[in-house]
Amino acid sequence: MKTAVQGYPRIGARRELKLALEKYWNGKIDATALEKVASDIRKSNWQTLKPLDYVPVGDFSLYDKVLDTACMLGVIPERFRLAPLTNTADRHPLYLAMARGTTIAGNNIPALEMTKWFNTNYHYLVPEISSTQEYQLNAAELLAQVKEAQTFGIKNALPILIGPLTFLLLSHLDEGVSFADHLHRVTQAYAQLLANLSELGISWVQLDEPMLVSSQSEAYRDALRSCYEQLQATEINILVQTYFDHVGSHYSTLCELPIQAVGLDFVHGAENLEFVEKQGFPQDKTLFAGLVDGRNVFIADIPKIESQLKRLLNKIDADRLVASTSCSLLHVPITVAQESKMPDHVKSGIAFAAEKIRELQLIGNNALHRIQGDASKIDPAYEQLIKHRQEFLKHPDRHNNTVQERVDQFAPTARGSFADRDKSQKQHLHLPPLPTTTIGSFPQTKEVRSLRRRLRKGELGLEQYRAEIQKLIETWVRWQEEIGVDVLVHGEFERNDMVEYFGEQLDGFLFTQHGWIQSYGSRCYKAPIVYGDVHRNQPLTVRESVYAQSLTNKPVKGMLTGPVTILNWSFVRDDLGRNQVCKQIALAIRDEVLDLEKNGIRIIQVDEPALREGLPLQAEKHADYLDWAVTCFHWTVNGVQDATQVHTHMCYSYFNDIMPEIIKMDADVISIENARSSNELLQVFREVEYPNYIGPGVYDIHSPNIPTQEELAAQIQGILEVLPAERVWINPDCGLKTRKPEEVRPSITNMVKATMQVRTDIGATGS
Numbered sequence: 001m002k003t004a005v006q007g008y009p010r011i012g013a014r015r016e017l018k019l020a021l022e023k024y025w026n027g028k029i030d031a032t033a034l035e036k037v038a039s040d041i042r043k044s045n046w047q048t049l050k051p052l053d054y055v056p057v058g059d060f061s062l063y064d065k066v067l068d069t070a071c072m073l074g075v076i077p078e079r080f081r082l083a084p085l086t087n088t089a090d091r092h093p094l095y096l097a098m099a100r101g102t103t104i105a106g107n108n109i110p111a112l113e114m115t116k117w118f119n120t121n122y123h124y125l126v127p128e129i130s131s132t133q134e135y136q137l138n139a140a141e142l143l144a145q146v147k148e149a150q151t152f153g154i155k156n157a158l159p160i161l162i163g164p165l166t167f168l169l170l171s172h173l174d175e176g177v178s179f180a181d182h183l184h185r186v187t188q189a190y191a192q193l194l195a196n197l198s199e200l201g202i203s204w205v206q207l208d209e210p211m212l213v214s215s216q217s218e219a220y221r222d223a224l225r226s227c228y229e230q231l232q233a234t235e236i237n238i239l240v241q242t243y244f245d246h247v248g249s250h251y252s253t254l255c256e257l258p259i260q261a262v263g264l265d266f267v268h269g270a271e272n273l274e275f276v277e278k279q280g281f282p283q284d285k286t287l288f289a290g291l292v293d294g295r296n297v298f299i300a301d302i303p304k305i306e307s308q309l310k311r312l313l314n315k316i317d318a319d320r321l322v323a324s325t326s327c328s329l330l331h332v333p334i335t336v337a338q339e340s341k342m343p344d345h346v347k348s349g350i351a352f353a354a355e356k357i358r359e360l361q362l363i364g365n366n367a368l369h370r371i372q373g374d375a376s377k378i379d380p381a382y383e384q385l386i387k388h389r390q391e392f393l394k395h396p397d398r399h400n401n402t403v404q405e406r407v408d409q410f411a412p413t414a415r416g417s418f419a420d421r422d423k424s425q426k427q428h429l430h431l432p433p434l435p436t437t438t439i440g441s442f443p444q445t446k447e448v449r450s451l452r453r454r455l456r457k458g459e460l461g462l463e464q465y466r467a468e469i470q471k472l473i474e475t476w477v478r479w480q481e482e483i484g485v486d487v488l489v490h491g492e493f494e495r496n497d498m499v500e501y502f503g504e505q506l507d508g509f510l511f512t513q514h515g516w517i518q519s520y521g522s523r524c525y526k527a528p529i530v531y532g533d534v535h536r537n538q539p540l541t542v543r544e545s546v547y548a549q550s551l552t553n554k555p556v557k558g559m560l561t562g563p564v565t566i567l568n569w570s571f572v573r574d575d576l577g578r579n580q581v582c583k584q585i586a587l588a589i590r591d592e593v594l595d596l597e598k599n600g601i602r603i604i605q606v607d608e609p610a611l612r613e614g615l616p617l618q619a620e621k622h623a624d625y626l627d628w629a630v631t632c633f634h635w636t637v638n639g640v641q642d643a644t645q646v647h648t649h650m651c652y653s654y655f656n657d658i659m660p661e662i663i664k665m666d667a668d669v670i671s672i673e674n675a676r677s678s679n680e681l682l683q684v685f686r687e688v689e690y691p692n693y694i695g696p697g698v699y700d701i702h703s704p705n706i707p708t709q710e711e712l713a714a715q716i717q718g719i720l721e722v723l724p725a726e727r728v729w730i731n732p733d734c735g736l737k738t739r740k741p742e743e744v745r746p747s748i749t750n751m752v753k754a755t756m757q758v759r760t761d762i763g764a765t766g767s
């Protein structure tokens with residue numbers, strides 16, 4: 001069976017691209033040196049990809065593929081059409097100005113907006129299309145990559161492009177721009193591009209249309225038809241690729257299009273297999289079957305893939321079936337081979353990008369033999385793959401029987417009504433009206449980070465390290481008391497990251513040394529891997545919270561990351577449902593919640609900033625996800641007494657669609673981003689009443705600006721126009737760890753002063 005992959009990580013095994021980009025920005029290397037690094041990464045990737053039947057080309061990008069496409073089509077907003085950017089043969093200044101913004105003659109030119117790539121943690125730049133946009137193909141960059149691949153010895157290069165429909169749907173269209181007209185013109189440019197590729201001897205091209213999984217809109221269907229009918233005259237074979245979920249009712253349209261192949265995700269869109277079975281698959285097309293999970297890091301489940309193949313083979317001839325990944329491998333790290341600290345029995349159960357390519361090869365060469373019962377022809381390495389997965393799944397390190405038993409038997413109890421809770425909390429907490437607080441973290445300065453580094457290197461003993469952390473806690477607790485904050489925090493100085501810190505201490509999590517994944521441009525992150533049953537063996541945060549509380553009579557809020565956020569920001573084992581894994585994490589955090597309460601912490605905040613981003617792409621799956629996500633929140637917090645106050649925090653303001661679930665979470669207090677998104681949140685509360693306490697952020701922590709007391713007072717007054725004063729808390733938009741102390745101190749001081757001023761203004765000074 002033939003094999004293909006939908007794209008490969010471009011950051012380099014040791015983040016070479018990131019480092020080169022940063023050097024380029026700092027003027028340490030020139031464009032030629034930067035391009036040399038990029039070219040080396042491409043070649044090293046092709047070396048790995050060479051054995052496949054279709055080798056991706058053009059999936060590489062210096063910064064972002066959507067940005068590349070915009071540049072290729074001449075979609076350059078007016079503000080970038082300035083001499084210093086456009087009158088040079090060097091494309092980099094213009095390209096990177098669009099990515100990162102720039103300053104020309106003292107004028108600040110903002111970058112394109114950046115936003116999440118579907119439900120991944122990758123971010124793309126949003127092209128801007130005005131009504132005067134003319135499309136002008138400039139494919140030099142892409143064609144050069146194709147030639148480079150051919151010179152490198154790649155005969156079967158498959159250029160991977162963002163499809164015209166998805167490109168336009170992802171773009172920001174100015175008012176009055178006719179979608180149909182622009183789609184026609186964009187497609188014209190693509191037709192020319194395909195002709196150029198054909199001249200280079202390219203016979204297949206992949207056009208990614210992931211937008212098809214995000215909406216069942218009729219309009220998409222018509223647009224899809226007109227676009228691909230327009231492209232049918234070209235010489236080249238077209239693969240229309242989808243990923244991240246099933247294509248729903250677009251399946252039949254895809255089957256009818258005048259194209260030569262369709263790509264479907266069978267991992268994250270299992271329904272696709274039913275479409276093939278029920279509706280059949282056209283005789284004149286090839287199916288690129290996304291069988292190897294491109295978004296997770298576990299070794300392939302060969303028996304499962306074989307059973308899917310069997311079902312596909314009932315409808316499609318083997319020579320029209322191509323084994324592929326479920327999506328681009330951009331979303332996984334490069335190779336496990338670099339992980340020297342990972343125990344062997346774990347390593348053999350993990351597959352990053354390079355390992356997935358090997359799996360694909362083995363599947364391509366062996367799956368059909370096994371399906372046909374032709375044992376003699378099977379490569380022992382293929383059998384090994386099956387064995388390794390079994391061994392990995394069975395390994396005692398991953399298992400703790402009591403964990404899943406506890407999940408299965410867990411009988412959640414409800415807390416008292418909000419009214420009852422409110423009453424007992426008032427008796428214990430004695431908070432003034434408009435209580436002030438922060439979201440948890442204080443600045444992670446160089447000094448704080450160096451403490452952790454010195455601990456890691458053994459330059460600092462654990463006791464010394466803890467003593468240093470306590471000093472920081474003390475300094476900041478004293479300061480909060482001094483300026484008059486009502487509910488204090490310890491500052492989260494001991495945490496590197498809000499998920500990693502918890503994962504590192506819980507059983508069932510795995511960490512990598514080099515498992516970097518691109519988030520955008522030069523930005524990379526390492527996601528923890530949930531590889532086994534999750535369990536809390538020891539307190540996670542009690543020491544720091546209790547110490548902070550010991551310093552003051554004011555309440556100190558305990559700070560925890562919620563189970564849904566931990567789940568959504570990790571790679572999650574694929575042998576247990578996500579909902580089950582989330583419940584395991586919920587019970588682990590629950591143990592911590594109860595421990596904090598037992599140790600005298602009267603307010604506990606469970607952050608769920610990633611709750612919304614876990615929403616499945618297909619709307620029909622939303623209710624199920626939200627249902628178990630809310631359940632997990634309840635499991636985490638509902639064991640506490642009515643008198644203990646539960647907070648939660650979220651970092652976005654697009655709330656409308658999940659408002660009923662937010663209400664169902666029933667936290668006593670919720671703090672949410674508000675200022676950054678220009679009080680958009682408040683709009684929602686004009687329509688829907690939030691029954692409990694709420695702290696809409698009063699200033700944007702993403703900017704270094706220090707808000708004045710007057711600005712903050714006005715902001716608070718604005719909030720009080722929408723929400724009743726008895727229900728409002730006063731806090732910033734989010735945690736302050738990325739800010740400098742000299743920004744945080746005056747900002748929070750002003751916030752507290754502004755609150756006092758407003759209390760007086762509205763005659764609400766009593767407690």
Ligand code: GLN
Binds near residue numbers: 440498607651734737
């Ligand atoms: N408690 C966390 C902090 O303050 C919350 C971070 C977040 O919402 N992303 O840093």
Ligand code: ZN
Binds near residue numbers: 439609649650735
């Ligand atoms: Zn936040």
